[in-house]
Amino acid sequence: LLRPPVPRPLAGKRVLITAGPTHEPIDPVRYIANRSSGKQGFAIAAAAQAAGAEVILVSGPVDLGDPAGVTVKHVESARQMLEQVQASLPADIAIFAAAVADWRVANEGEQKLKKSSAGMPPLQLVENPDILATISKLTDKRPPLVIGFAAETEHLIDNAKSKLARKGCDWIVANDVSPATGVMGGDRNTVHLITRRDGEIAVDSWPVMTKEQVAIELVAHVAKSVTG
Numbered sequence: 001l002l003r004p005p006v007p008r009p010l011a012g013k014r015v016l017i018t019a020g021p022t023h024e025p026i027d028p029v030r031y032i033a034n035r036s037s038g039k040q041g042f043a044i045a046a047a048a049q050a051a052g053a054e055v056i057l058v059s060g061p062v063d064l065g066d067p068a069g070v071t072v073k074h075v076e077s078a079r080q081m082l083e084q085v086q087a088s089l090p091a092d093i094a095i096f097a098a099a100v101a102d103w104r105v106a107n108e109g110e111q112k113l114k115k116s117s118a119g120m121p122p123l124q125l126v127e128n129p130d131i132l133a134t135i136s137k138l139t140d141k142r143p144p145l146v147i148g149f150a151a152e153t154e155h156l157i158d159n160a161k162s163k164l165a166r167k168g169c170d171w172i173v174a175n176d177v178s179p180a181t182g183v184m185g186g187d188r189n190t191v192h193l194i195t196r197r198d199g200e201i202a203v204d205s206w207p208v209m210t211k212e213q214v215a216i217e218l219v220a221h222v223a224k225s226v227t228g
């Protein structure tokens with residue numbers, strides 16, 4: 001039987017992807033979370049796998065099945081996500097699609113917090129490690145292509161450009177996550193790919209697409225960039 005060859009432009013490449021929200025414990029029964037579904041990151045993992053890459057997906061708690069042929073490491077908190085990302089290096093390409101919680105509770109309760117006549121328990125927040133910035137700034141094991149996402153509800157392009165500069169990654173996928181867009185949890189996404197090459201910043205605005213189409217398009221850009 002003769003079949004046309006399947007194009008595998010990422011064959012031999014190792015791609016590391018983060019996806020989903022993180023859960024930050026308050027006490028043994030409660031946590032802080034966000035509305036990320038993990039769909040965009042999982043779609044990118046599936047598209048990279050289909051393009052022939054070896055894919056490692058570090059995912060926060062989601063309601064999605066593991067994509068076929070992908071190594072999935074399930075985590076809950078931002079600190080666990082960072083640990084698994086570091087343990088998964090080296091990689092040729094890293095794509096940080098997770099909606100990592102920016103803060104965790106400093107004084108996590110060892111027991112369930114109880115109501116009391118003394119009033120409500122104060123929740124002291126501390127900042128989580130920035131996984132994207134940490135990996136972008138590595139000197140020894142920095143993946144040659146590091147891609148972040150920028151979830152914004154206003155000043156999308158300007159905020160995304162400053163994130164690109166601040167975090168030291170190579171590309172940023174900017175997306176509007178205002179409630180009216182339905183992006184958080186939904187099946188569609190409107191993104192702008194912001195790339196930096198030799199100090200030149202380019203913005204490529206894509207039409208509204210399904211998260212699967214965004215994933216395929218992003219993987220095609222990655223393949224073009226790494227194979228020349």
Ligand code: CTP
Pocket residue numbers: 018078096097098099100101102128129130131132133147148149150151152163
């Ligand atoms: N990110 C990360 N670790 C964090 C926070 C964010 O790896 N602790 C990554 C996300 O996965 C994404 C990018 O950084 O690729 C931008 O995340 P975003 O929440 O948009 O930006 P922040 O820098 O956290 O800024 P803010 O939420 O204040 O807009």
Ligand code: CA
Pocket residue numbers: 100101102
């Ligand atoms: Ca954030």
